[in-house]
Amino acid sequence: MSDSLLKRLDLGRGDKWDSMLQGISDVAALPDPTGIVTYAMELDSDLDLYRVSCPIGVLLVIFEARPEVVVNIAALAIKSGNAAILKGGKESNRTTLLLSDAISAGLAQTAVPEKYIQTIQTRTEVASLLELDDYIDLVIPRGSNSLVKSIQNSTRIPVMGHADGLxxxxxxxxxxxxxxxxxxxxxxxxxxxxxxxxxxxxxxxxxxxxxxxxxxxxxxxxxxxxxxxxxxxxxxxxxxxxxxxxxxxxxxxxxxxxxxxxxxxxxxxxxxxxxxxxxxxxxxxxxxxxxxxxxxxxxxxxxxxxxxxxxxxxxxxxxxxxDGFRYGFGTEVGISTGRIHARGPVGLEGLVIYKYMMKSKGPQGHIVGEFGAGKKQFKHQRIQATTVPF
CATH class of the missing domain: 3.40.309.10 (Aldehyde Dehydrogenase; Chain A, domain 2)
Structure with a gap:
């Protein structure tokens, strides 16, 4: 075993264990990234539009010999409202399983389902999951160039990550x-x-x-x-x-x-x-x-x-x-070198997307046919809002 691999596997080396635990506390102390209004517009009298942050959904995170990643990602996923399926390197299978069991035991004492965070152990399971684009919303590979490229070439699910650290x-x-x-x-x-x-x-x-x-x-x-x-x-x-x-x-x-x-x-x-x-x-x-x-x-x-x-x-x-911890993210789910959605260390904000919510308060509701040439015109007036009022 190479010295670099041993360093990655050994949770007791240096302050790695304490840092892992501190990351949980740091993430817990961060503001909730969901339900935040990033755009609000009054389209017409009694017709308001809001862009609101929300979870991505189900994450499949594949990483190599870094067992602390299980805890890092679990904290970020739970805080951001995402379920996660995690696959670590075979060298850390038993550590990964023990950490996953501890997380499930903790979740069992909450309103969150205990299997909200799951781990898998084999490449066969990974191959099967990569075909489930109806159920898994984002794949995040962390590891070597060959791992990332293999994932990118094996699935229709969107992939967020980086192949190299040059x-x-x-x-x-x-x-x-x-x-x-x-x-x-x-x-x-x-x-x-x-x-x-x-x-x-x-x-x-x-x-x-x-x-x-x-x-x-x-x-x-x-x-x-x-x-x-x-x-x-x-x-x-x-x-x-x-x-x-x-x-x-x-x-x-x-x-x-x-x-x-x-x-x-x-x-x-x-x-x-x-x-x-x-x-x-x-x-x-x-x-x-x-x-x-x-x-x-x-x-x-x-x-x-x-x-x-x-x-x-x-x-x-x-x-x-x-690094996500050094940036103040508490920890990170990985690094993205892409140009879509999230870039750099990916913390809580990188694990949410947004949806548009609209509410008509008019007595008859609103329809598009009422707008246009010779008809009503859109107001397009900004609304000052940080949360959705409904």
């Missing part, structure tokens, strides 16, 4: 050296197997002789292997003395390195001549998850945040901040 840190020409080191190192080493860890370091060529060697030295001291393009590799000749692991941890990059999710202490490095080149490189090679710029130039920061087509764009901050 995140980048760009060191702009005005980057402060100390900030560059802190952001680049933390983005890579804080939790290398996470989808929000940096996999690519993009360096403005003006920094190759000054800032980049210092960043490279800090990464090597953290035992990170560097896969460098020709320019960034040549610039490391200035390191003196050479770090003891230089020969084993630095090599020339290959084209495929820039589209590889390393999930370990490995980072690909590329040099670019301009901010525009950096943006073009990131948009062409990233998975549109999270990308960060280190810069002291406000205009460059603004341009980067608006032009990089990712769910998260940060300024002088580690990519590891891309």
């Amino acid at each position: 995140c980048s840190v760009y060191l702009d020409e005005s980057a402060d050296k100390a900030k560059a080191i802190r952001v680049a190192v933390d983005s890579k080493i804080d939790y290398p197997s996470a989808c929000n860890a940096a996999e690519t370091l993009v360096v403005h060529e003006s920094l190759l002789q000054a800032v980049w060697p210092a960043v490279a030295k800090a990464l090597l001291e953290a035992n990170v292997r560097l896969l460098c393009d020709s320019a960034s590799l040549s610039a490391l000749d200035s390191l003196s003395p050479l770090p003891s692991n230089f020969k084993t941890h630095v090599r020339h990059s290959k084209p495929e390195d820039y589209t590889t999710e390393h999930l370990s202490l490995v980072i690909s490095v590329v040099s670019v001549p301009s901010l525009q080149s950096a943006i073009e490189f990131i948009n062409a090679h990233s998975s549109h998850h999270t990308d960060s710029i280190v810069t002291e130039n406000d205009q460059a920061a603004s341009t980067f945040c608006r032009a990089v087509d990712s769910a998260g764009t940060f300024i002088n901050a580690s990519t590891r901040f891309a």
Whole structure:
């Protein structure tokens, strides 16, 4: 078993257990995301229209070896009014089952059905459920590229998720050296197997002789292997003395390195001549998850945040901040890199959709035939409302 897999399975490692429990409390303390009016309009006298948030329905969530996800998703699903069917990796089947039993025992003491949250154990069950588009409203896969693509190709049910976590840190020409080191190192080493860890370091060529060697030295001291393009590799000749692991941890990059999710202490490095080149490189090679710029130039920061087509764009901050708990969501059901409905860490707001509710208070009701040329005209006057008054 790899060390990264063991870390994912072990609920007793570090503060993972306490964090899982804290996530439940945090979600419970959040406002109810359903029943919220996001649009209200008086169409005619005594005819009002409301757009109101409501649950999506039944969620099928498929994830790999992260047993705490069972608890995270259960808390979010219950709070948002969604039922959920959960399938974890086979490596954590018994843990998943025990957590599910505990959740059912808790629900049995409430008005919520005890099987509101269910777990399944086999791929055969998953395959059968993926055919039930009349009953399951949304599939959320969390895991490897192969898992997500397999799900997307196996169902007619809408799928929300991300296939890769190819995140980048760009060191702009005005980057402060100390900030560059802190952001680049933390983005890579804080939790290398996470989808929000940096996999690519993009360096403005003006920094190759000054800032980049210092960043490279800090990464090597953290035992990170560097896969460098020709320019960034040549610039490391200035390191003196050479770090003891230089020969084993630095090599020339290959084209495929820039589209590889390393999930370990490995980072690909590329040099670019301009901010525009950096943006073009990131948009062409990233998975549109999270990308960060280190810069002291406000205009460059603004341009980067608006032009990089990712769910998260940060300024002088580690990519590891891309997380539902850190965003204040309590926890998250997953990360979405799509452009429909929800994007980035998906918390409670990402688990609700909306419906339109209309009420006529007229003595005879309202009909469309009364409106048009030479007839009644719509008022279209905004109503100030946060909840539906009926």
